[in-house]
Amino acid sequence: MPPPWSCYKLNMNGAGKGNPGRFGVRDAMIDSLGNLFFGFAQALGEYVGLTGARLDGAEMLACGLATHFVPVKRLASLEEALLKVNTTDAAVVSAIIDDFSLRPPLKEKSPYHSLPIIDKCFSKRTVEGILSSLELEALNVNNDLISVAIQSLKKASPTSLKISLRSIREGRLQGVGQCLTREYRMCCHVLRSELSKDFFEGCRAILLDKDKNPKWEPSNLELVSNEMVEQYFSKVDDEEWEDLKFSIRPNMPAFAMAKL
Template identity: 60%
Template sequence: MLACGLATHFVPSNRMLLLEESLKKVDTSNSFVVCSTIDQFCQQPSLKQKSSLNRLEIINKCFSKRTVEEIISSLEEVASNSASKWVAQTIKYLKKASPTSLKITLRSIREGRTQTVGECLQREYRMVCHVVRGDFSRDIFEGCRAILVDKDKNPKWMPPRLEQVHDDAVEEYFSRVDDPEWEDLDLPVMYSNGRIMESKL
């Protein structure tokens, strides 16, 4: 949580009551004072051996590549010079996954970096709608068949190879559903003191 920027402090559970009592005594909303108070009780968390943070250098190096193909190629390069089980397992999982799903997921993650929460929700809603409707691919149903129904764990993806999933095919998943009976996600407008508020991460 700290590394992702979703948390600012780590306070052990056995110190939470002490922190709460100290915060009750703070008579200002000044963020520096509040942070200084929390700092007295926080500590640097110890990472578990399997924590992704221990692999951050490899993750940043490989997953910053532009395409899924380049990401896998970069991981394979690391694997050729390393005995890392995590890298080998990651390559295995990526190669076993639906090529279409990999490409729309990467596109979605990249777009989400610069979008508001509302824009992210709308984008993901449209993606999921197209996936469950089977508008452009039946991979979701094939995956369910292979894992949940027949349990042969041998899905037949269409198309079966990453290079066969073209950008224009990926683009379709981010379009509004062209069906009058299928409503687009319409988020309510939020107001605060008469002003329109925009949700942001």
């Protein structure tokens, strides 16, 4: 039987799987996996989501994607301490995690130090606007983040970039249940490859042939229309691809039900 505090979904693993949980414990590098370079959609905020940038534990903590930072060597002791308590009190659980936590400094070249630039460029309405803003910024500012971001955007699947930007922004106004349904539909459409074969082309270029030269279709941002993007957010019209459904368990914590 799981301990009472397990209802809080203490997450010591990937950010994508555990962010809906009450506590997020980080210790090392969080990789956004660069799904856009496989022609797949992604959502971790405009900058991270569109460029495939990495955030380490200190950055996850600073931007609010983690509640605690616990070094790897302390994780086993933390788990042991949590297993000894018999409570569902979030304050008690948090206090235990606090005993093992640190507040690490941000590295010198952390994206967190470039938030004004990120906010200025990645707040643009479209992917084209974001890219243009970065290129304009590059003329006036010598910043590695800008040049790397430009390169990343130009390498990624144009379709996936536009799908991701819309998904990220819609997600800010939706509950977890709505977000999961939206992303599930996106994934279904991508894997069915009826709207685009970019995912399989990305896998070919990166994993199979390893030429790192995918031929995206459409090949540039201007050719990806709003109507094309809209299709990825629709329910799949195929009975073999059922839409996502959620059932509310009687013992589900109130904070979890509120998020759904």
